[in-house]
Amino acid sequence: xxxxxxxxxxxxxIALATFTLGGCTLSMTGSQTPEVEVNTxxxxxxxxxxxxxxxxxxxxxxxxxxxxxxxxxxxKLDAYRNLTAQVYGQNINASSTVADMVLASDTMxxxxxxVVYGAKVVSINPIGDDSYETKLELELDTMQELRRVxxxxx
Numbered sequence: 001x002x003x004x005x006x007x008x009x010x011x012x013x014i015a016l017a018t019f020t021l022g023g024c025t026l027s028m029t030g031s032q033t034p035e036v037e038v039n040t041x042x043x044x045x046x047x048x049x050x051x052x053x054x055x056x057x058x059x060x061x062x063x064x065x066x067x068x069x070x071x072x073x074x075x076k077l078d079a080y081r082n083l084t085a086q087v088y089g090q091n092i093n094a095s096s097t098v099a100d101m102v103l104a105s106d107t108m109x110x111x112x113x114x115v116v117y118g119a120k121v122v123s124i125n126p127i128g129d130d131s132y133e134t135k136l137e138l139e140l141d142t143m144q145e146l147r148r149v150x151x152x153x154x
């Protein structure tokens with residue numbers, strides 16, 4: 001090998017080493033063992049969030065502690081109902097009656113039906129002195145699986 005070819009080979013090896021180690025950080029700790037830190041992106045799943053509410057004073061019990069527990073449960077059920085509506089949609093029936101060109105009655109009814117699994121309770125918090133709020137989250141992948149499995153079965 002000629003001197004010129006050897007220099008080119010050395011430059012190529014240095015360039016490859018620089019390129020390969022370019023995304024890494026090398027640090028020395030007290031024990032003098034090298035640690036390699038690789039910069040990797042953090043992967044976060046996409047989720048949908050649902051919120052439910054309930055009033056403590058609306059619960060029918062003489063015990064304040066039981067009314068609070070009932071409100072927590074109702075707020076969780078309300079969050080699940082709202083989550084089900086996000087996954088499957090709502091069936092809404094509405095009717096209006098007009099007599100003598102005046103609105104006599106106006107009614108609306110909403111119906112939600114579906115199966116939800118895999119939802120995670122994010123938080124259950126008191127809101128003011130008389131309410132509770134529950135937040136649920138459901139991964140988008142699970143929501144799509146629910147739609148695929150249970151909407152086809154109908």
